[in-house]
Amino acid sequence: EDKVVQSPLSLVVHEGDTVTLNCSYEVTNFRSLLWYKQEKKAPTFLFMLTSSGIEKKSGRLSSILDKKELFSILNITATQTGDSAIYLCAVPDTQGGSEKLVFGKGTKLTVNP
Amino acid sequence: EAQVTQNPRYLITVTGKKLTVTCSQNMNHEYMSWYRQDPGLGLRQIYYSMNVEVTDKGDVPEGYKVSRKEKRNFPLILESPSPNQTSLYFCASSRVNSYEQYFGPGTRLTVT
Numbered sequence: 001e002d003k004v005v006q007s008p009l010s011l012v013v014h015e016g017d018t019v020t021l022n023c024s025y026e027v028t029n030f031r032s033l034l035w036y037k038q039e040k041k042a043p044t045f046l047f048m049l050t051s052s053g054i055e056k057k058s059g060r061l062s063s064i065l066d067k068k069e070l071f072s073i074l075n076i077t078a079t080q081t082g083d084s085a086i087y088l089c090a091v092p093d094t095q096g097g098s099e100k101l102v103f104g105k106g107t108k109l110t111v112n113p
Numbered sequence: 114e115a116q117v118t119q120n121p122r123y124l125i126t127v128t129g130k131k132l133t134v135t136c137s138q139n140m141n142h143e144y145m146s147w148y149r150q151d152p153g154l155g156l157r158q159i160y161y162s163m164n165v166e167v168t169d170k171g172d173v174p175e176g177y178k179v180s181r182k183e184k185r186n187f188p189l190i191l192e193s194p195s196p197n198q199t200s201l202y203f204c205a206s207s208r209v210n211s212y213e214q215y216f217g218p219g220t221r222l223t224v225t
Contacts, residue, residue, distance in 0.1 A: 031210075031212075032212060034212055034213070034214075036214075041218060041219065042203055042216035042217060042218055042219055043156070043203075043214075043216050044216070045213050045214065045215075048211075048212065048213055088155070088156060090156075090212070092212055098169065099144070099161060099163060099169070099209075100158055100161065100169075100171050100172065101146065101158055101161070101212055101214070102158070102172070103148075103155050103156040103157070103158075104155060105153070105154065105155035106155055106156075
C-alpha cells in the first residue's frame with residue numbers, strides 16, 4: 001500500500017486559474033513533508049513542512065500541512081504556463097530506524113495559455 | 114557552484130553487461146541517495162547512504178549495489194542489468210535529517 005498518495009494525478013488548467021494539489025501520507029514517526037517541482041529535468045525543492053497549520057509561501061505558491069488529518073496541499077494562484085510540471089510530494093519513512101524518503105506518484109500540471 | 118553530477122547521462126547496454134553510474138556532489142552532504150523514475154510509478158528510492166561506509170536499502174534495491182567509500186561519491190552498480198532496469202535514474206544529496214534533496218541531472222538507461 002502506498003504511503004504517500006497524491007491527487008489528482010493530472011490536471012489541465014488555463015493561465016490565471018488557481019489550482020490545489022493534494023498529498024496524503026501514512027508514516028509513523030512523522031518528521032516532515034516536502035514538495036518538489038519537476039519540469040523536464042531533475043526535481044527541485046519547493047517547501048519543507050514540519051508544523052501543522054503554518055503556511056509556507058513563495059510567490060504564487062503556498063503550502064500547508066495538517067498533521068491531524070495527515071495531508072498537505074500545495075496551492076498555485078494565477079497559474080502561468082511556466083508552472084507546467086510534475087509536482088512531487090515526499091515524506092521520510094523512519095520506521096525501524098530507516099531514513100528512506102518516500103515519494104508520491106506526482107501530479108502532472110499542464111497550464112494552457 | 115553547488116551541484117550533483119552524474120555520468121553517463123545516457124546509456125544503452127545489453128542484458129548482463131555490468132555497468133556503473135557515477136554520482137558526485139560538492140556540497141559536503143552526508144546523505145546521498147539513488148532513485149529510479151518510471152511512468153506511472155513515480156520516483157522510487159533504490160539505496161541511500163547516511164555517511165561514508167553506511168548504506169541501506171530503499172524500496173527497490175533488487176538488482177543494484179552501491180558503495181560509499183568517500184563522502185562526495187556514491188556510485189550505482191548494476192552487476193547484471195536486465196530490461197526491467199530500463200529507467201531514468203537520479204542521484205541526490207542532502208544534509209542528514211534535512212531531506213531537502215539536491216538532484217543530479219539524471220541518467221537515462223536502456224537495457225536491451
